[in-house]
Amino acid sequence: MGDPADDEPDRIPPEAGEDLDAGPLVDRIKDLAVDTRTAIEAELAWQSARAGYVGGQIGGIAGWGGLAVLCAFIALLALAFGAILALAPLIGAAWATLAVVAMLLLVAAISGLVARSRVRRLKATAFKAAPDPAP
Secondary structure: OHEEEEHOOOOOOOOOOOOOOHHHHHHHHHHHHHHHHHHHHHHHHHHHHHHHHHHHHHHHHHHHHHHHHHHHHHHHHHHHHHHHHHHHHHHHHHHHHHHHHHHHHHHHHHHHHHHHHHHHHHHHHHHOOOOOOOO
């Protein structure tokens, strides 16, 4: 006796429009395609709902964050004004103003240098060019 596979007639691909009913494997592939489509549609709906929720919250977050930044700025102005008032009797109003402005400019310069060094470090590590392949 020969191999059972030899006893089967050769399968010919169905013509266009013919019903493809080749057995359980095709049914499983069809089910997999339907399940995949359903999963993708569910994932898209979930991500759309998440994006809608985040989009609705952004306005409130921006408003409260802006208020926090504004309050911090006003507090720094009050601190600078208070420093001028405290130094004025000791060194005079003009020198007190100059001292506070110089100190604020020094803090701004140091902050700017730190920010610049961090940007350079980020550029050096994150955007490093890929090495050329050896010939």
